[in-house]
Amino acid sequence: MINMLSEMGYEHLTEQQEQGEFYIYFYKKISEHEDSQAASEKVDAVIQSATPVAYPIIMRLLQSEKIRKHINIKELKVWEETEKHLAWITSGKADISFSALITSAKLRNSDIKIPALFVWDNFVLLTRYKAENFQDIKGKEIHTPLFEEAPPAKITKYLIKASGLNPDDFKFVFGSPFGRPEKIYADFVSGQADTVILREPEASYAIKIMQDRGEDISIISFNKIWNEINPGFGSFPNAGLVLKGEFARKHPEETQVFLEELRSAINWVNENRSASAKLAFDMMRQPVDRIELFLDRVNFEYVDGEKLTVKVKQYFDILNQHDVVNMEIDKEFLDIFAI
Incomplete structure (x- = not known):
């Protein structure tokens, strides 16, 4: 909070009231x-x-x-x-x-x-399985942000279908009431989820943690698949x-x-x-x-x-x-x- 308010033009003064108790005063600087x-x-x-x-x-x-x-x-x-x-x-x-x-x-x-x-x-699929495309994770549970009718799930199903596969062969798992990216990321790095769809920055956080542990994961780029389906589209x-x-x-x-x-x-x-x-x-x-x-x-x-x-x-x-x-x-x- 101190760093963020400092960038907004505030200065601060810290006073210790007693052992383990501090008061921080913020004031606007000109x-x-x-x-x-x-x-x-x-x-x-x-x-x-x-x-x-x-x-x-x-x-x-x-x-x-x-x-x-x-x-x-x-x-x-x-x-x-x-x-x-x-x-x-x-x-x-x-x-x-x-x-x-x-x-x-x-x-x-x-x-x-x-x-x-x-x-x-901004989206990738991360999995603990060895995978290069959707075919390689067929039948796996995919922990997905938000809910079934939201864009992450619907775009993923479009990419699966356009890749020649049946979306019904994939099990999409959602949180209650929504799949929160922060929870999906935490479940992936803790081993409670094997395959997840993540946006940035949570995708990179997960990748870095797994790299530091020396644990191999596969990364499936939505942009790569999108451009295989829509040649020349570029970034979406x-x-x-x-x-x-x-x-x-x-x-x-x-x-x-x-x-x-x-x-x-x-x-x-x-x-x-x-x-x-x-x-x-x-x-x-x-x-x-x-x-x-x-x-x-x-x-x-x-x-x-x-x-x-x-x-x-x-x-x-x-x-x-x-x-x-x-x-x-x-x-x-x-x-x-x-x-």
Whole structure:
């Protein structure tokens, strides 16, 4: 918490009250670019994330003097429960969200904008069995995030079927009430689950733990199978930035500053992975070496504008064709991806 608040412009004072008891006081510091009048003119924003893949980016953004100059981060909320995160989007409580694409796109009737995506190819299948493809894990239990009708399970079944196999020959296991990535990851490394679908960063955490133990596992890349089925598609989108539409309309200058700083933060993380791991370890609650592996494996690329719209349309056309989603991909929908 101290590290995160420090990046938000706070200083702290620690006082020991008695043996084993400390009080920590936080107070806002004024930067060389900020005075009281300027601070009062800044735009308030509530920022949230339920996808830990974005945490290194968020920590770098919190260091931005440009953002501090233009935006007062009124609240920064980090959720473990996706459903609560989505409730803040639909209610308009969150101005800026870091969220998964498919989940957010289903909120098309809400007042939202998705001007940029920056997380690509985010899912893999890990198994303790020797496996190169789905055929090799036929009949095995696959511990899967969320629930049966959610995107991870439906995309996996699409990939299985498109690979010439029957999804009914695979047993998908879900948690109650949902399959939480944190629980699936913990079950895999503890040996309670042999085959799992994981997003980043949990996939890299699991891989690093198994490497350190000297235990062999197999990694099946969804991106590799996706491109075998859809030749030349390239990376498929996973997550990005979701803005409250009202915020983007009322504060175009601040929105542009945030987008520019987001692009800059992504570039910095890609070019400074070791420093980024050290910056983010407190927020991610993992050892630096696991975060470094995650940053080596994750695919961060800032994409916006026409390139984004084209890729999103291609992606949802495929998902619609194979009943992964049922969404009308019209001009109104695609306009969500433009400011």
